[in-house]
Amino acid sequence: MMVQDNKIKIVQLFDSYSNFYQPYIPPVIESLKKMNGLKITVNAFNGKSDGNVVVFPSYYRRKFKEKLYELTHRLNHKLNYVEIYFLQKNIDIIHIQHSYLFPKVLGLLSLEKNKRPKIIISLSGGDTYVKPWVQKKWADFYSNYGNKVDAFITMSEHQKKYLNTKWGIDNAKIHVIPISFGPRFNNTPKKPTTTKIKIVSVFRMCWEKNIDGNLRVIKHIKESGISVQYDIYGSGKEIGQFYYLVDKYGIQECVNLIGEIENNKLKKRIRDYDFILQLSHSESLGMSVIEAQSIGVPAIVSNAGGLPEIVDHKKTGFVVESYEIEHAAKMMIKLWTKADQYIEFSRNAILRSQDLFNIENEVRSLITLYKDVNK
Known part of the structure; x- marks a missing residue:
């Protein structure tokens, strides 16, 4: 020594x-x-x-x-x-x-x-x-x-x-x-938006992130008659797959690829969303999900890798199989329409994330x- x-x-x-x-x-x-x-x-x-x-x-x-x-x-x-x-x-x-x-x-x-x-x-x-x-x-x-x-x-x-x-x-x-x-910081629970569901994802464009599954959730919400906005922050080698699938599913008007931005700017924007979506096939943990929850955004994630360890199912968000597209969409819609329950999820997300991942x-x-x- x-x-x-x-x-x-x-x-x-x-x-x-x-x-x-x-x-x-x-x-x-x-x-x-x-x-x-x-x-x-x-x-x-x-x-x-x-x-x-x-x-x-x-x-x-x-x-x-x-x-x-x-x-x-x-x-x-x-x-x-x-x-x-x-x-x-x-x-x-x-x-x-x-x-x-x-x-x-x-x-x-x-x-x-x-x-x-x-x-x-x-x-x-x-x-x-x-x-x-x-x-x-x-x-x-x-x-x-x-x-x-x-x-x-x-x-x-x-x-x-x-x-x-x-x-x-x-x-x-x-x-x-x-x-x-x-570091820990003070935050208050957020309310859901009222005119449309606003969903965000933050990831690299690669097979591990299940680009297709995430986009099909948006397709199902749209087909349910709910107005939806889906913004993705990130880039990567599979960006062509993203554009192809957006066109294939006919969801061009509700999906936006923002690209990469500075983390400080991203933090300020994420609180404007109702949910963070991450139906990955493989994930060691999910930093963007932790960060979103720390500011009160409920998460819908797959049960891949470490994701179930950062989302408390039915308390801070929902954990599903990566292929349970319809189920994920229905749970988001249901929570979005129940403001009191949504606020409770938001509060739980803040408390848990700030307590465990500071x-x-x-x-x-x-x-x-x-x-x-x-x-």
């Missing part, structure tokens, strides 16, 4: 920082930096060094320094520049935030555990549910190195179970720490993990 000045030296490792699609991570990092007993450094491979992040040298500079290190040290295992850097800095823990950077620490994982920093890797849903099925490097990583990693962080209990049962990772190494929407909980869980791993 390499502890200096009684502080645990922790590197948060990114590809780039903070130029990524998740705006929720920097506030967590900043909160961790303020904690006694931790010394947090952010390292990245791309971008520019400043007061918040130290960017590694370019590829060729790293290769030159690796060669120089080889010539001056006897090595049983070849180490790359990053691994050498962490050893020389006496880092206690490397927390890999961009999981696809795992090849950068395979040399360290080949060393004896007491001669290297501890390795923690945060996993996205795709790292667990999709990539190991189609990418050999991920399957091999779990098989050959998975139980050498000191800790994996998953977003949900479902993701943890999948990682254990499908890819053989020891349950004791998997820690469920849901991502947070930010930044204080996430930071507290991370600190506990860091201390346990560093023992």
Whole structure:
């Protein structure tokens, strides 16, 4: 255990920082930096060094320094520049935030555990549910190195179970720490709109999000004689499927693709909607659903992955099978027409989301993990 000045030296490792699609991570990092007993450094491979992040040298500079290190040290295992850097800095823990950077620490994982920093890797849903099925490097990583990693962080209990049962990772190494929407804030329950149902989705255009199922819910509401507006925030490789299905189902006049906007602007807009809809086929947790509930928007989600863990069925929203299109539509219409019940759902959503998914909980869980791993 390499502890200096009684502080645990922790590197948060990114590809780039903070130029990524998740705006929720920097506030967590900043909160961790303020904690006694931790010394947090952010390292990245791309971008520019400043007061918040130290960017590694370019590829060729790293290769030159690796060669120089080889010539001056006897090595049983070849180490790359990053691994050498962490050893020389006496880092206690490397927390890999961009999981696809795992090849950068395979040399360290080949060393004896007491001669290297501890390795923690945060996993996205795709790292667990999709990539190991189609990418050999991920399957091999779990098989050959998975139980050498000191800790994996998953977003949900479902993701943890999948990682254990499908890819053989020891349950004791998997820690469920849901991502947070930010600090707690005061909010009041909202009322449903009166002239039409306003529905929102926030997701990437990909097969996992069940584009077809979400659109067929809108089609059913329209065919029920209810005026409906459906706005989608996001983009992605399956955007062509979206346009084709909107045309096929004849719902052009009630569906709007907004695209990507800044998270702060999105937060302000979401409260204007009556429901957030997410009938995903695969989902580690569902950050947009958490965020919508935190400001009082009831959710209709599928029972895929971690979604049932963030929606309390018949209290903060509804959980259905991803193919239960008509059922999802009917439940939304029914709740929308009962203002008192809707307000109660909105109140429950605020209380539950603010209680379970605030930044204080996430930071507290991370600190506990860091201390346990560093023992």
